[in-house]
Amino acid sequence: MKSKVLKLIFVFLLCSKAIFAQWETVYFPVAGLPQSFPCINSVEFRDFNNGFGAGHLGYLSNFHGCILKTSNNGTSWDTTYSTAMPFGFNDISYTSLATIIAVGQNINTGNLDSGLIVKSTDSGNSWTTLSTIGLTCLSFPSTNIGYVGGINGSILKTIDGGNNWNVLNTGTNSYVRSIFFINDTIGFVCGNDTLLKTTDGGLNWISQPLIIGTGFSLSKIFFPTDSVGYCNTFACGNDLTIFKTTDQGNTWISQYVNQAYCTLSMFFTDNSTGYTVGQFDVSKTTDGGISWNHQTATPPAMANFFDDIMDVFFLNSDTGFIVGNNQFYRTTIAGGATVSVNDISNPDKSTISVYPNPATDQITIELPNSETGKIELSIVNLMGQMIYKQETFDNSKIIDISQFAEGIYLIQAKTEDKKTYNKKIIIAR
Incomplete structure (x- = not known):
């Protein structure tokens, strides 16, 4: 498990400038x-x-x-x-x-x-x-x-x-x-x-x-x-x-x-x-x-x-x-639109929390308490394919990822006032 995670982290770093x-x-x-x-x-x-x-x-x-x-x-x-x-x-x-x-x-x-x-x-x-x-x-x-x-x-x-x-x-x-x-x-x-x-x-x-x-x-x-x-x-x-x-x-x-x-x-x-x-x-x-x-x-x-x-x-x-x-x-x-897996140039995009990371079966996504409206959550793989999408009004959300393959993913959250939060995660088992 440890060696597998290290390999994925290595790929993660190689892809840090990749474009979805x-x-x-x-x-x-x-x-x-x-x-x-x-x-x-x-x-x-x-x-x-x-x-x-x-x-x-x-x-x-x-x-x-x-x-x-x-x-x-x-x-x-x-x-x-x-x-x-x-x-x-x-x-x-x-x-x-x-x-x-x-x-x-x-x-x-x-x-x-x-x-x-x-x-x-x-x-x-x-x-x-x-x-x-x-x-x-x-x-x-x-x-x-x-x-x-x-x-x-x-x-x-x-x-x-x-x-x-x-x-x-x-x-x-x-x-x-x-x-x-x-x-x-x-x-x-x-x-x-x-x-x-x-x-x-x-x-x-x-x-x-x-x-x-x-x-x-x-x-x-x-x-x-x-x-x-x-x-x-x-x-x-x-x-x-x-x-x-x-x-x-x-x-x-x-x-x-x-x-x-x-x-x-x-x-x-x-x-x-x-x-x-x-x-x-x-x-x-x-x-x-x-x-x-x-x-x-x-x-x-x-x-x-x-x-x-x-x-x-x-x-x-x-x-x-x-x-x-x-x-x-x-x-x-x-x-x-081009989406970079390390796109945190906008401060709004850097304050999302996703844990555990690496993850195995589920993740918790937390957004700032200031976000009080509807939030659209999505998960995108390295091919740019959206494999998960859900709307929520909660700042904290638990997502089951047990059916997703091992690899690197982009977590994206969009708010009603058009802010976008991005976070990279690794799924490894």
Whole structure:
């Protein structure tokens, strides 16, 4: 026992400057790259384990639309729906616990006017199909009311959960790339030189005062709250602009992101914390888009456009997923932020007490008596995986660790006023 502890302490010291992984890479199990690799354009999770990805399988002109399903947090995926050539899916979303809707289009050049809406009401076990125009995006503010967008400014609306759809007149022929409804009646669409808003469920659309110049394309719009929203341009480097509104789209301000690669999607977990993803890159802001930090995930050993990251989705502030060409990334700690195992630079982080250390079967975590609100406790292994999470109002907490493997772990406590306490421990038996 003593020699084992000494060995772990030696490893502990070697890792004292190690960084807990930001994003864990999980590859889709598809053989024959690149001819049959999946390009996943959209991802959404219902809970920590269950989620769907939508896109296409194939390479160049040999495309087959596919919907993939996971029930183990993305560790493995099964094809739950596939189309004949040459269709591909662009967006997918849960509309209730068991109902999923995906939209797509014919991805052969020149045939974008044909597409699909598919729906499952049994968690992806079976699907119904509706042929329609080429579609790129969807938004369901409630179970029965939803909107989809596509080519030539087309918007379709359903009021019966996707069984029937009516065409709305937007007054534009621009390609619709993203759609987001705050509630059943107030929503936004964006695309090529276009940002529109409706306040009456799509009957009328008003062009938004967004000056971006000609030739720009808006690729994604997202509202974390009713009043605060973000919209980004499909551009690269110094030309990349994030637009922000704090008054439900009445006015917009521009915020520049000096990013080396094009952005394709974004997601915000609250008013201030958000992510952009694109070619090779993941960037995060915690100040409402004023500044951005790169969180580049490690791409597979492929080149050029094969490394595009297409979409990002977060369940909460910690747990997120990103997808792209033959790749799936996930983070279960701090929203992909870098966490050092010896991060005690903030005095708030150095006053947590964890004992015994080394430990065998249980540990006691004690925080300062000044912390009186809700506390979120978590345990993270050296792979950056969160293996324990619980909320408590107690400053002292006993945790059973008998089921955890021997090794080095990070204990993390987050308070309601956003303080974070970190402590390293060793489990040895």
